[in-house]
Structures are given as structure tokens and as C-alpha cells.
Amino acid sequence: MSFSCDVNVLLYASDTTSPVHLPARSFLKQVAASGDLFCLGWPTVMSYLRIATHARIFSVPLTPAEALRNVERLLALPNVRVIAEEPGFLDVYRGVTGDFPVRGNLVPDAHLAALLRQHGVGLLYTRDSDFRRFPFLQVRDPFAE
Numbered sequence: 572m573s574f575s576c577d578v579n580v581l582l583y584a585s586d587t588t589s590p591v592h593l594p595a596r597s598f599l600k601q602v603a604a605s606g607d608l609f610c611l612g613w614p615t616v617m618s619y620l621r622i623a624t625h626a627r628i629f630s631v632p633l634t635p636a637e638a639l640r641n642v643e644r645l646l647a648l649p650n651v652r653v654i655a656e657e658p659g660f661l662d663v664y665r666g667v668t669g670d671f672p673v674r675g676n677l678v679p680d681a682h683l684a685a686l687l688r689q690h691g692v693g694l695l696y697t698r699d700s701d702f703r704r705f706p707f708l709q710v711r712d713p714f715a716e
Contacts, residue, residue: 572607572608572694573607573608573609573610573690573691573692573693573694574607574608574609574610574692574694574695574696575609575610575611575612575615575654575683575687575692575694575695575696576602576609576611576615576695576696576697576713577615577680577683577695577696577697577698577699577702578615578618578619578622579697579698579699580595580598580599580696580697580698580713581595581599581615581619581623581641581645582619582622582623582629583595583714584596584598584599585619585623585629585633585638585641586623586629586630586631587631588630588631591714594713594714595713595714598696598713598714599645602648602650602651603648603650605650606650607650608650608652609648609650609651609652610651610652610653610654610687610690610692611645611646611651611652611653611654612653612654612655612683612686612687613653613654613655614679614682614683614686615683616642616646616653618679619638619641619642620635620638620639620642623638623641624638654686654687654689654690654692655686656686656689657689657690659689660685660686660689663685663688663689664681664682664685666685666688667681667684667685667688667705667707668681668685671704676701677701677704680699680701680702681705683695683702684702684705684708687708688705688707688708693707693708693709694708694709694711695708695709695710695711696711696712696713697710697711697712698712698714
């Protein structure tokens with residue numbers, strides 16, 4: 572079985588001031604120990620690097636080197652794969668977003684949802700309820716379980 576996570580899960584694992592910091596770290600440790608395929612989209616990775624190092628967004632920002640080191644450690648796990656847009660991605664995006672207007676902050680969510688659909692990933696761990704708009708995705712809050 573394959574799954575993915577949204578950037579918020581990665582950020583909580585790095586944000587020591589977050590009330591779900593420890594559960595997020597525990598979740599990622601479970602991911603490392605599991606045999607399930609963990610698919611990370613490049614948009615998720617780049618969002619992590621952007622937000623984790625941004626002083627106005629992240630309460631205790633990481634240095635670029637620290638953030639990149641976190642990404643490298645995650646990507647080095649044997650069950651982690653980075654997924655990217657393949658030919659025909661725009662058609663998949665159009666199909667994913669055809670039932671409702673997608674604008675503003677929903678655009679990156681739709682981008683990730685389309686990327687997951689293109690790669691056959693049906694399970695997403697996130698705290699962002701906007702992903703429930705995409706009926707093909709099974710959305711789970713990793714901290715509610």
C-alpha cells in the first residue's frame with residue numbers, strides 16, 4: 572500500500588513549539604519503520620523548505636541547511652519515493668478540479684491531489700480538511716488516530 576502526507580505533517584515534526592510536535596515525529600518514525608511505500612510530492616518537499624525556513628511563518632525557523640538535511644534524511648529512507656508530474660498531468664489536474672472552482676490556497680492542494688492521483692496514491696495524511704473535497708483520496712489526520 573502506498574500513501575503520502577501533506578506538508579503540515581512534516582512541519583509539525585520540525586516545529587518544537589507545536590502541540591503535535593512529538594506525535595508528528597512519532598508518525599514519521601513509524602513511516603520509517605513500515606514497509607509501506609511513502610510517496611512524497613516535490614511540491615510538498617519544496618513547501619517544507621519554504622515554510623520551515625520562513626521567519627514570519629515558522630515560529631522557530633530552521634536554517635536552510637537544517638531544513639535540507641531533514642529532507643535528505645527522509646528521502647534516504649528505503650520506502651520513500653519522490654513523485655513528480657508525468658506527461659498528461661494537466662489533464663489529471665483538470666479532472667481532479669472539474670467539480671468545483673479551484674482558486675487561491677486550494678490550488679496547491681489540488682496540485683498535490685492530482686499528483687497523487689496520477690501516481691495511484693489514494694491515502695493522504697494531513698490535518699487540512701480541504702483535501703476531503705477530492706473523493707478519490709482517503710484523508711486521515713495522523714494525530715487523531
